[in-house]
Amino acid sequence: MRSTPPAETFPAHTPAASQIFTTVLSQGPLTRLEAARRAGLSAAAVTKAVRPLLAAGYLVESADEEARPALGRPASLVRVDGGRALFIGLKATGGELIGVLTDLCCRIRIARRISLTDRQDTAVLAVMGELVHELRTGAVDFGAPVLGLGVAVSGDVDRAEGVVRYSPFLDWRDVPLAELAAKTTGLPVTVDNDVRALTVAEQWFGAGVGLADFAVVTVGAGIGCGLVVHGRVVAGAHGVAGEIGHVTVDPAGPPCHCGNRGCVEAIAGDAAILRRIRESTGVEVADTSEALALAHRGVAGAREAYAGAGEAIGRGIATVANLFGPERVIISGEGLAGYDLFAEQIRDTFTQAAFGSAAHCDVQTRPLPFEEWARGAAATAIQSFITPDDPPPSR
Template sequence: MQSTSRAEAFPASTPAVSQIFTTVLSHGPLTRLEVARRTGLSPAAVTKAVRPLIEAGYLVEDSAEEGRAALGRPANPLRVDGGRALFTGLKVTGDEIIGVLVDLCCRIRTARRVPLNGRAPEEVLAAAADLVQELLIEADGYGVGVLGLGIAVSGDVDRAEGTVRYSPFLEWRDVPLAELAGTTCGLPVTVDNDVRALTVAEQWFGDGVGLSDFAVVTVGAGIGCGLVVHGQVVAGAHGVAGEIGHVTVDPAGPPCHCGNRGCVEAIAADGAIVTQVREATGMEIADTAEAVDLAHRGNAGARAVYAKAGEAIGRGIATVANLLGPERVIISGEGLAAYDLFAEQIRDAFATAAFGSAAQCEVRTRPLPFEEWARGAAATAIQSFITPDPN
């Protein structure tokens, strides 16, 4: 379970306080009246809720801007004091851990990377503890507390329990990561699926700000999808909502590690692409970079593999659009390095498979380095601090 040993608690006595703070965090500076309009709360309720946040230093009330004064009461805008607290975030891959130190507005102050010597939980925890220690030393210079640690891991993650149920790239099953990391690092820990963590950051601070319904689709080592429905990041009853990587798009396609055939991931994930390029060309391709280079040099077999991958991704995105009708789909992930090789196929397959007005969904690409994924992990730690039960 998430640790409760944080040095201080967020002064949120009601859900309304958390809602107001999150609104100012994502959209601020805002006047009290603007906060009331965005949250649907009464101006009196907003005034009551912001008082403890101002007293505790989490919100700052700026002087009224010229011409923004309201009758009888200056319309002083409220903003979050980003320097009030710090958080750490870790993104764990199969080869390294990327760590960031962020402020309360989730702005990265410091970023670090450490290689993994092995993927066993104890090896990953040791590397994570060393990295967190480095970040805590950096934090000393800011003079405020580090109030939480977020860890983002690929696979099936139960955030409420802080457990990694299954991570194929780390080969983990049922690892109580929040408990172990909390003991090792001495901070309150939030563990979440890496794509959901990235989605939280996009919802609060990125291309999803102000959208009620959107999706983040990631392409790379796996094919992931984070969903925001009616303003909430959706995990589903069993924590695996949005697994478009395991939507079957070709029943006669290649086998997937999940046990099925023709999943989007079995066709379009990095490892699958490398395997298919080898088969299509008869060449010994070492990794994704070589596959991309071969395709860029015009090899017909390699280009056909990327075209098929784009078609699979496009159909997967269309499935999301048909089921949920999001306003926007944001495509990210390390696989975007090959985007020019399959962008047209993604668009065409999406347009063909999206039903009716679902095709109006905006599909946007957003290349993000792994530091941004670690920032997403930090965003989940901020979320847990502000709202103990975000779901």
């Protein structure tokens, strides 16, 4: 939600224009005809929508050098000028703030992290202000205006209202973050849940482009899941959705902080893996990198812990596939550092537990650099810039 009027508004005031721009943005350079086809609109609509966007510099035209057909008028490609505008994305965790400056195509130009000492909202907000200022200072070099700020926070976030309802890691309740950050920075602010933000980034700029139904699964400290159904990110009627981390995979499994036993997160979360390695090997591993080292050295207990995690994740993904039937599942997250240790288990368990054609679902993995979460936040800011109201289904 915009809390302040944007410095510059997007010259696409009709739904069709937003949709066409989104199509060109996410599906690379396209001819007008091809853009029309993919957006489900007429070619005439594209021509009309493209004109003001070209004039404003958001789109640029170029000849189709390669793949020119022998006959007929050669196509001219339309693409988004990424350098036309900049956006800032912030991800707040309990311990640090990650910030990125991206262009309109959501390519990262600058990335920064600052550790947080105080989780109080006012303290975090001050640090956010600093980080945004630093990124804007760096933005001067690129000769384009910063047109929006996206903030990603884990927990229950109401994007439409710009309010963090409850964030366990930050211990926040009902913080009107969009409003506060807009006051601090003077930018239009979008606030969203971190996993959903990442899902938006995949939908527009990643492996979810062009898919109406897919899921993003993040593996790390927690296990999260973002869902896109009918071309739209699922937010849940009560703000909760995609809680794959608390899907039970073994009622006799280890206890989870949520009060149940055998949740995916209680088996495959970073802390769970560490604890299991400590219990089975007796080695007092201090963090994930030590645990990984131990497993890579071939220590049986450590390998088993990762294998068990892989099984739990595979079962969780199979559950998602059985219920939704997504076209693709994108596995990502910090936890992928140890992907070689559980890839096989994920795949085997998924294949076995997926019912019927659900097994045809394409399970992909992509590495997730640390700035990726913040990039997701920037993606939500770009989304808000292009479609002030929540976006229509993309194709």
